[in-house]
Amino acid sequence: MLMRPEEPVVVPAASVAPWLKIVLALLALAAIAVPLLIVSTAPRVIVHKRAPVVISKRVVPKQELPPVEPVKLQQVAPDDARAINAAIPFSTLANPAARAFRLSGGADSQARAVDCLAAAVYYEAGDDAVGQRAVAQVIINRMRHPAFPKTVCGVVFQGSERSTGCQFTFTCDGAMLRYSPGTAAWERARDVSRMALNGSVYRPVGHATHYHTNWVVPYWSSSLEKITAVDTHLFFRWAGWWGTPPAFNRGYAGVEPNVSQMARLSPVHQGDTTNPLETALQGDGTLIDPATIPDSAVPNAVGAGLDANHFLVVLDRKMNPDAFAALAIKTCGERLYCKFMAWTDPKQKPARLPATPAQTAALSFSYLRDQAQGYAKALWNCQQYKRPSPIQCMRVQPPVAVAPAPAASPTPLPDAKAATGPATLTGVRRKADPAPAPARPVTLTLPAVKPVAAQASPPGN
Incomplete structure (x- = not known):
């Protein structure tokens, strides 16, 4: 059996008492006013974003080689990263330009250096000539610093065999496999590379050895001196002596490794090698x-x-x-x-x-x-x-000093008193000798010797 729902009871408006209308209006007003009052008078709640990890700015002494940290970014949003980076002041110390560098070595080795540097400037700075020059200068600075490898390719691909150890992210994140520069862009990058390796210096970055874009925060950024900005890139150097010109005193190795990752871009890097960081040259x-x-x-x-x-x-x-x-x-x-x-x-x-x-x-x-x-x-x-x-060539070793042979001590004169044999002649009196005692007569009895007839020698002797 179905039940019909009861119809609502409609109360005529005229039957509502005026005082009830006032009470209902006050209640409605209170329902709006009270929350507004609570919000306006409550203490302000500050929502703190995840604080970045800050590394203490320890100045590495001259006697200790500074460590080279792999690329590791703090987990912050891009806008927060920009704010954090902007809060790091620029160094007020002098920012001298680096010395000019000129590439040496065999033709194939030089070609490998040019292409390794070209890959770095393209994948790190895109097709932007100014950014590419800045990146190239940082790589050359690293190559001259004792904390880094002594070849262009060694610097660019340092740590690339480990996904968490590379110094330049494009060498270990698959970027070189995902896309390649166009012909014109690649030639422009090579032109920048050739200039940097043949005397051109990008002065604004000075002796910077590190850089990053302003929308990320590497863990090492607060431990170094921020010295300049080029577009959206910030450039850093080590604090203390390791960031000064005298620290960049290492010579260029002169033989560039054959890097297998470069084979898609560079013919001089093609071919099998036993080790991507080395090659044997005639x-x-x-x-x-x-x-x-x-x-x-x-x-x-x-x-x-x-x-x-x-x-x-x-x-x-x-x-x-x-x-x-x-x-x-x-x-x-x-x-x-x-x-x-x-x-x-x-x-x-x-x-x-x-x-x-x-x-x-x-x-x-x-x-x-x-x-x-x-x-x-x-x-x-x-x-x-x-x-x-x-x-x-090896460094020429100084001549080995040969210790002089000890001088021969003079042969002592024989003791006349202790000497025996024919060296002493009896019967000869020396001026300093004492007078000899009177000799006693000695009688010698010799056995009789019979004469022996001469015998002929046996034949054959």
Whole structure:
């Protein structure tokens, strides 16, 4: 059975008492006024955004090499990042321009340097000539600083083998695989690169070694000195001595690595290499593939007292010195750190390190790899082997001082009293000798000797 809903009861307006209307109106007014009063008189509530992590600005002393931190950004919104960055004051100290740099080395090595720098300025600053010049100057500053690798490609691709360790994000975030510059844009980037590597200096950034856009906040930004801004990029240098011109005193390595990531953009970076941070060069600048070194030539003995990352080797005097670097690279294999020291004189090879000054002076070839620093360097003893460029030569060791032989002490005169034998002649009186005692007669009895007849010698004697 369905029930019909009851119809509402309509009360005529005329039947509502006037006093009730007033009460209802007051209640309605109170419902609006009371909340407004509470909001207007309540204490103001400040909503704090997530505070960024601030690194204390510790000035690294001259005796301590400053650490190179990987790129790591604080989690703040772009607008908040701009406010944080704007609150960091610019340094009031002088901002001198860097010295001009001029590229050296073989033709292929120079071409690799130009293309590595071109990739960095394009992917970091886009197709903007001013921004590209600023980025190029920072990379050259880093290459001259002891805290960074000593090649252009080594600086650009430092830490790129780790997704969280790269110094320039385009080298480890896949940007080079997602898009490539157009032909015209790539040539403009290469022009900027060539200028920077052949004497052009972008003065505004001074000796900056770090930079970032103003809409991000790296963890290191508050620990460095902010020195200038170029469009939306802020540039920083280390505080204290490590940010001054004398700190930028390291020489250019002169041999650029072959970086596999650059193969899509640069023909001089194409080809297989055993290590993306190194390559073995002949004297004429052409490559020697370490894979061509036979396994039988690879030393497997490590010097006594050394770990598995150190090799003390005697080289065959007949070996082509151009192949020394390839041998060292193959010997080091996949080691992240490796030190290869070689002598052609087996008598000079030490059994353990450290070597003596004489052994160091006799060193024929050395190779050092430090993957953490993006560094790989081969050096020849150019007093033993001529090289096409002095940057491949070891530093000339000062001559080893030979200790003078001790002076021969004069031979003492024989003691006349103690001497015996024919050196003393009896019966001869010296002026200083005491008078001899009277000699006693001595009687000698000799046995009788019979004469022996001469015998003929046996035949054949």
